[in-house]
Amino acid sequence: MSPLLSIVLPVHGVERFLPQCLDSLRAETCHPGEVEIIAVDDLSPDGCGALLDRHAADDDRMRVLHLTENQGLGGARTAGLAEARGRYVWFVDSDDWLPDGALDAVLAELRREDASAQPVDVLLTDFTHVYQDGTTEPNPWRHLLATGPLLTGCTAEQQPALLRSVMAVWNKVLRRAFLQDLGVSFGRGHYEDISVTYPALLAAGRLRYLDRPCYAYRRGRPGAITSTASAKHADAFAQYDAIFAFLDGRPDPLRGLVFDRTVRQALTVYDTPGLVPEELRGAFFARIADHIARHRPPGHHVPRGAHGIAYRLAALGARRSYDELRRTRALPQAARRTTAAVAPALRRAVRGGARSTVYGVLRRLPLDENLAVYAAYWHRGYACNPAAIYEKARELAPQIRGVWVVETRAQAAALPAGVPYVLLNSPAYLRVTATAKYFVNNVNFPHTLAKRPGTVHLQTQHGTPLKSMGMDLREFPVAADGMDFDRLREAVGRWDYLVSPNPHTSEHFGRAFPGRYELLETGYPRNDRLANATAEECAAVREALGLPAGQRVVLYAPTHREARGGYLPLLDLPELARRLGPGHTLLVRTHYFHGGGPGELATAADAARIVDVSDHPVVEDLYLAADALLTDYSSVMFDFAVLDRPVVVFAPDWDEYRSVRGVYFDLLAEPPGAVAADPAAVARALLAGDPEPALRAHFRERFCPWDDGGAAERVVRRVFPTGAPAPAPTDRVLTA
Known part of the structure; x- marks a missing residue:
């Protein structure tokens, strides 16, 4: 019978670290024949080959392959995989080690999976960073992984945040048949494993996370690629090409997230002092521009913020502007501007020296x-x-x-x-x-x-x-x-x-x-308009927006999600429109970070009309026009509550959002209205008219007590000279 687990161990120039690694590959609960270790001596220039042979003589689980030509990490792993017979394979780096009990814990998980109806394709493990001085750091991405879906089993599409964690292969145990069927291979040179890990995570029918540190990753050792200047950092682009070659022809909804991650990694390598040799930095930056041009997905939204501006500069090949912005730290400042005005803002930033002098003189006035x-x-x-x-x-x-x-x-x-x-x-x-x-x-x-x-x-x-x-x-x-x-x-x-x-x-x-x-x-002064709104004003706004009389208007306003990048239509809007029917109009307003909305979405004659109002300049107009609000975790719910109209919360990913962003209270325990997780439930809540008035009343009592229409006056009288004291807020909302 084939082994349950094959450990593939590429070895080159790590004689100092290898004994600790080999000693850590022992397990207390290992059954005979359950584990095999395939050590690949990648023509190591030191005593690693002899050390492996001595260890194999005492450990019948180990076989040693002595390569006659140095292949690098990717080639050594490929050679070891070709010899592997296990149902699962774990690629362990020979300068790292497994903590006590780690192999036993992984084997226990694999036994359960091997006997299940749908064995896991990739088992991810927790890990620890270990530095040269002996200090340790827990997995900095654990918060993206230790969530309900990954702990029990899911796909990458169901937990896309995992693609923002480390993409190395060493903390991922892969089902060997699944890996071989992917038709992917490790690359040559640096970053060799991402051409395997990205496809494996994206294609896996089932992923799981083992929330236990099962790998000790050595950081900062001499010779590590993360701290060594080398022309080989450009090898990353060949790995990116391999990743997108795998994705070509596959309708993968996470392609945009993968693209963002690769661009961010390339820029991080370029930004990190001492990695790309000075004489090669220009060529490396040009490779980033080429990567963006060739692999940017159709319809991709450039992220807002510093990374979005970096993408634009890199796409233009504007290296001098990029470097100047990094040097002057203007990039984080510019990141807080709209993407539509990025290019002129950057040109002005580069010419900023003279302005500083003029501004200094004017401040003396x-x-x-x-x-x-x-x-x-x-x-x-x-x-x-x-x-x-x-x-x-x-x-x-x-x-x-x-x-x-x-x-x-x-x-x-x-x-x-x-x-x-x-x-x-x-x-x-x-x-x-x-x-x-x-x-x-x-x-x-x-x-x-x-x-x-x-x-x-x-x-x-x-x-x-x-x-x-x-x-x-x-x-x-x-x-x-x-x-x-x-x-x-x-x-x-x-x-x-x-x-x-x-x-x-x-x-x-x-x-x-x-x-x-x-x-x-x-x-909030901006809410005075809502508190003081009349039926006549609301009707006038609806008319100005071209909303037919007699239509029930629903405003859908989702928030930004850091873990998912730009606008992602988590809610199937055409399906919701079909369920609501022709008596409804659905106004869709995406978050201003996303630089655009869903665009025109066609619906059938017997469905609600969908109108993209993402670019409408005054959101209060949309509040006044809407009979109900549909949102997720956006702060618009607090403003809209002033109008005392129905609110439905669409919360399909609350656990992920709460884990990634952090929240100040449990929205699902104190919502402003009905909570739904799919289009059918959303439609039922909206069609019910006003399904949860008691919840809304409690929500208004907590979050709207000062919305009496006089907030702006109170602020102005306190801050500006008006000759009159600022009035206190009333309890208008509480007694409405």
């Missing part, structure tokens, strides 16, 4: 006590709490001149008539930001904008937090990807006031944004 600078959503336009405060300040403090910062002329043209503006980084922008007394924003102004003594910075934020925010993200590395916490502390240090929409937010803001600002417990 006296402060203008009656000038306020407004911005929202990284200079996207007139919106949110800053817009509501601007309008109320014109009424209550007319002596304060408000000027808006926008990034493009198109955004300037979209401003309401008569609203003054400056273009970002223009001479006029430098002057107003150097001399204004007041600054109002729902995100942070650029760090290059210094806070002068005597200025007042009002931070409004832009949503009630369900998900972890600010400094709390230090515990959630995937969600915090690219976040500069030192820069965040610096930004919070400039705040004089922070607006809170409700007591829940006040409780968490102090920890998420530690600072010496005054917390304004006023409610």
Whole structure:
């Protein structure tokens, strides 16, 4: 009978580490013939070959292959796999080792799987990083793996976050027949295993994670590829080609995620000092551009943030701009701008030296006590709490001149008539930001904008937090990807006031944004419009949006998911439209990070109409037009609750979202309405009309107590000179 497990051990130049590795391959519960060890002496220049022969003489499980030509890790693994007879195969690196009891634990899992109706194709194990000084680090990706689906068995499509974990082969035990049927092979040179691990994870009918450290991975040893300068780092591109050759012709929904991961890895190699030799960096960057051009999937959405801007620069082959942005640390700042304006923003950033000098001179001018600078959503336009405060300040403090910062002329043209503006980084922008007394924003102004003594910075934020925010993200590395916490502390240090929409937010803001600002417990100014809305205004908005009379309108507004990248239609919208029927209109608004919505989706005559409203500039219009809200974990639910209309929560991946992003309360225990996990349940809840009014009442009591229509006035009277004290919030919502 064939062995249950074959351990393939490639060996080259590791005489110092090999004894520990070989000693660790013993098991207390191993049955005779259950394990075979195939050690491949890859023409090792030291004493490894003789050491293997001596060990094999005392261990009848081991066979030694002595290669006559050095093949590298990939070739040695391929040679060992050809000799393997086990039903499962584990590729162990000979400079690492298995902790005590690890092999016993893996064998126990494989016995169960081997006897099951659907044996696992890939068993992933937990692992530990071990450094030269003896210190250890737990698996930094464990939070992506130790979840319900992977602990019991699932596919990569059901747990796509696993593709953001380490792609090495050494913590993955593979069913040998499955691996051989894939038709893939290890590559030559560096990063040789990703051409096997990506296809294996994507094609596996069943994956499982063993939540026990079963592998000790040695980090930072001399000669390791992660710390050695070499032209062979460019070998990664051949492995990428192999991965996408495997995916060609396969309708794999995770292709975009794989593409993002490969680009990110290539840029990380380029960014890491000491890996790509200086004389080869230009050619390496050009290879990244070529990789993007050849393998970017159709319809792929560039991620928002620093990585999205890096993709655009790399795709253009704009190495000098990329390097300058990295050097000046402008990339994280630029990442908070819309993707539509990335190219001009980058050109301006590269020319930033002269602006800095001009700005420094202008800051010596006296402060203008009656000038306020407004911005929202990284200079996207007139919106949110800053817009509501601007309008109320014109009424209550007319002596304060408000000027808006926008990034493009198109955004300037979209401003309401008569609203003054400056273009970002223009001479006029430098002057107003150097001399204004007041600054109002729902995100942070650029760090290059210094806070002068005597200025007042009002931070409004832009949503009630369900998900972890600010400094709390230090515990959630995937969600915090690219976040500069030192820069965040610096930004919070400039705040004089922070607006809170409700007591829940006040409780968490102090920890998420530690600072010496005054917390304004006023409610959100942007929600005044919702609290004061009349039936006539709602009807006018619906008419302006072209919504027919008599239609029941549902607004679908999903949030961003860090673990999944850009917009992914987790909800089958045409199927939902069919179930709702022609009496409904479905407005679809994707998160602004995604740079676009689902586009036009055709539906049958007997189905609801689907309208993409992702680019509609004023989300409050959509709230007023909607009879019901369908969302997942977006903060829109807290604003929409002010209208006291039905809310349905679509939560098919709550456990994953909570694990990756972190949350401040259990939404499923305290939802604003019905909770559903599939289109049928969503449709039933929406067709029920108002299925959970008691849940909504409790939700409004907790999250909307200050939404009485007077939040903007309270903020303006506290921050600006108006000659009148700020009124206290009423209990309008609680008594409605």
